[in-house]
Amino acid sequence: MVDDDRARPATPSPLLVEDRAPYLDPGLPVEQRARDLLGRLTRTEKVALLHQHSPAVERLGLAPFHTGAEALHGVAWLGTATVFPQPVGLACTWDADLVRRVGEVVGTEVRAKHAADPSVSLNVWAPVVNPLRHPAWGRHEEGWSQDPHVTAWLATAYARGLRGDHPVYWRTVPTLKHYLAYGNETDRAVTSSQLRPRVLHEYELPAYLHPAAAGVVGAVMPSYNLVNGRPNHVAGELLDLLQTHAAHPLLVVSDAAAPGNVVTFERYYDDHVESHAAMLRAGIDSFTDNDADARPTVERVTAALERGLLDEDVVDRAVLRQLELRLRTGELDPGRDPWVVGPDAIDLPAHRALARESVARSVVVLENDGVLPLAPDAVVAVVGPHADRVLHDWYSGTPPYLTGLATALRDRVGAAHVRAADGATRVTLTCTTTGGTVRALPDGTLVADGSAGHDTSLVDVTDWGDGLLTLRQVATDLLWSGAGWVVRADARRVGGWVAQESFRTHRHADGTWSVQHVGTGRWVRVQHDTQGTLVAEAHTPDSAARFTLDIVRSGSQAVAQAVADADVVLVTAGNDPHLHGRETEDRPHLDLPASQLALWRSAAAGPARPVLVVVSSYPYVLPDDLGAAAVVWTSHGGQELGPGLVDVLTGDVEPTGRLAHPWPADASQAGDLLDYDVIAARTTDWYTPAPPRYGLGHGLTYGDVRCTSLTVDAGGAAAGVQDAAPGDPTAPAGPALAAHLRLTNTGTRTAHELVQVYVDAPGHRLPYPHRLVAHTRTTLAPGQDAEVTLTVPVRELAVRDVTRDLWVVEPGEYVLSTGPSSAHATHRAVVHLDGPAVPPRELLGRRVPAASFDTATGIDLVDRTRTAGDAVQVRRGADHGALVLRDCRTAGARTLTLDVARTAPGPASVEVRDATTDALLGAVDVPDGGSRYDWHERTVALVGPVGDVVDLRVTLRGAARLASVRAD
Structure with missing residues (x-):
């Protein structure tokens, strides 16, 4: 292979070609400038740009660059900055304008950090738009709402503030995190989220598609997990789906260390060269791996090119997206950039006021x-x-x-x-070996040579539940920390990637205590030095130091005194x-x-x-x-x-x-933290059969606002196929329902009410979500009555028709309700929409994906191949599983063709029955040999007559995998 750098003619200095170089012309579209700039890069330079930390290309005026500055609810990890409420708190404002203003301040402070240090990236890694499906998720604080449409609405507002409103230059370039179906920390790099098409399109995707379609984000970060058996970092179909809906191409940045995970933890590919080529082909543009060391990434991508695993045009696509992003930040047009601020634009009085x-x-x-x-x-x-x-x-x-x-x-x-x-319990700890009470030296080092009652020996113990404690030295108000082996009282707060400020205790049979540093798992012992220094070093409580614990003041005593x-x-x-x-x-x-x-x-x-x-x-x-x-x-x-x-x-x-x-x-x-099928599990506010304690939209005013009536005008709206998804911010108005509410404030204070309208369809042929479809804010003075009209576009009632892969509002009755939250409806109105019914699923002469099942038990969704498609197999630990495909048109069919493979040696079979009569229609054994990606078509004659439209129950046994069913 000819070395690209030797083959490419030298490019003149930009200083000599300024009048002729399109990439330096700020009057041209960003896309045209980026493409021109791409053409001036050598292959080596392009490959170097694929790592998070990319070097300068001085001859073209490109400075060193890296993706990612943390800006979740303020600038993080870069020193002093205004800190706003967590996103989960900001979401409870239900105020997109306020959220946008917070984004503007955060974006301004990122700009200020960039002014002080140009290495601070203007590509910010926010907002996090994973719907808050389960409250046990460790990163719940980073998201906005359990409802994906509320998430999209507010995250779009935050991103709009971060981005700014200039048509060319962006204040910062926001990044959507984390794509897709990521909501558990337990085994997060190896768990596979199960997303059948309805859950994918109705619940998971909206939070990403809507901000992307609104044009307020410039990048997206895939998540650590797998979806249907395929790591998100090689899920080209999912990434393409997002790019198709985006207002402009999104730079796809990997999550930290995720590229290596594809081989080391997920074991999806055998070597890093092959996996890096696959990631680039799938749509990854920037590798966040090995911290600032770009060498492994560069070597792997270069090897992939040399081995023919990767075409250079794939690299070009990745680099082009980065160049477009950088041009949007004004990197090459500092004189035209409207968002430049000085390094002192931090903690301004207006920022403090907005924080409050x-x-x-x-x-x-x-x-x-x-x-x-x-x-x-x-x-x-x-x-x-x-x-x-x-x-x-x-x-x-x-x-x-x-x-x-x-x-x-x-x-x-x-x-x-x-x-x-x-409420902390104040104690002293005395070492049984040295006889000394634990005290803090001036540098915070803890030693066991003190005397009881000394101020430096008092410790406040706070119990955070399940035995997890923090210990705070009273004299200095600093927490104990085990960072660096020696235990010191030197931390102002709990922090760090691995928290160093948490401890557990173990009580021995003789009533003495040992202390464990949770961050390292080591137990505290006392060194044999002159002062008895405490170190986190012992491996077991029996080899740890023992302490007598004397309570100086119980937490309950202090509370009782305060409350008296x-x-x-x-x-x-x-x-x-x-x-x-x-x-x-x-x-x-x-x-x-x-x-x-x-x-x-x-x-x-x-x-x-x-x-x-x-x-x-x-x-x-x-x-x-x-x-x-x-x-x-x-x-x-x-x-x-x-x-x-x-x-x-x-x-x-x-x-x-x-x-x-x-x-x-x-x-x-x-429900189960790892169960992402909210429809089958009947979880989230959309599907739970019993109301939550406090529903979506719940919150009291100091007034007393009540709805006295609700009427709905259908206005000739009809059911049918929809041109846009529910919640699509770019969709035309279209036909709509009008919900008229009469409100009154019988209280003595002005009240700010969140008016909410929900939809249900109890008679729907599919499980239908109890979903928010319209809301607005209104203010009512004491004694005031008001009429509020909310528009409900018909598309908001749509569900995903998986048989035709489109959005459809089915004919029938829909119940619109209003109340103080999703959990309490005070008024309801029924509307009937006429229109064409969803036709039967065409099975005759057409492959029906097994993954588009209507119901399933004992089944896992898996990858059909490493690059594309879904299939199903028996859930791990089960010997069989079954799925149902409803309303399949089979008129005139004589045979069934099943696309099958196997997960392992051993018995493997698939049988198809009429789900209504339980009559056997056909069965096949899966051939031996090959890998799980070796698919075989097996055709069998139908057993007995088959109705024109039937519900099929497909049962998989043993190691069977199934991709599709077809009737002929």
């Missing part, structure tokens, strides 16, 4: 018997682990300041009216975002920690009126006998958490927050 507004607007009042807003003269106790602390999550920036709840409340009502206690003379007690509960649920770790359960429930019951037992204030990254299952006067939820809100929360609690700001993620009534409603 965002917190207040995201707070959700879940229950209230009238205790809120707080009376102006009330004495308030604030207790619990979030009483006056503001915690960070993994993707938080470093806030310029933090203001907690108790501090903000004192600032608002005066210190004399506020009592505070965090209070009128109201705000009991804070919730999580630390680095513990019990975060990236790499799913939640162990959905309950509040037992220690927090005990604190709640202790505080609520007194005369003060108890208010539960949950500060968390996710919903909880609350006890039925909670007995709260009020329940309030907020996400971890960043620097203005305290002031924003106090604004709502005191009534200075009307509560406008509404849940974007339902809270289940019990854990069973959430």
